Amino acid sequence: MGRYPTSGEGLEALIRNPGNLEAWRGPYLKKSELPKDPWGKPYVYRSPGQHGDYDLLSFGPDGSEGGEGENADLTSWK
Numbered sequence: 572m573g574r575y576p577t578s579g580e581g582l583e584a585l586i587r588n589p590g591n592l593e594a595w596r597g598p599y600l601k602k603s604e605l606p607k608d609p610w611g612k613p614y615v616y617r618s619p620g621q622h623g624d625y626d627l628l629s630f631g632p633d634g635s636e637g638g639e640g641e642n643a644d645l646t647s648w649k
Contacts, residue, residue, distance in 0.1 A: 622648035
């Protein structure tokens with residue numbers, strides 16, 4: 572696509588063209604569904620991100636933003 576998907580397009584744009592974009596050359600993942608985090612929940616994707624071009628995170632085992640120790644979020648920027 573020549574760019575990261577927007578938050579509105581989401582990671583789904585890695586599998587399906589998010590609106591007949593001519594530059595889309597996917598699918599970019601071989602699977603027909605997006606992978607889930609280790610706890611079976613969808614990853615959170617934000618673009619533009621607060622920590623870079625995009626933020627990719629999992630809310631961890633508790634499924635809630637934030638947390639400490641074993642319940643801490645897993646992020647692409649740490």
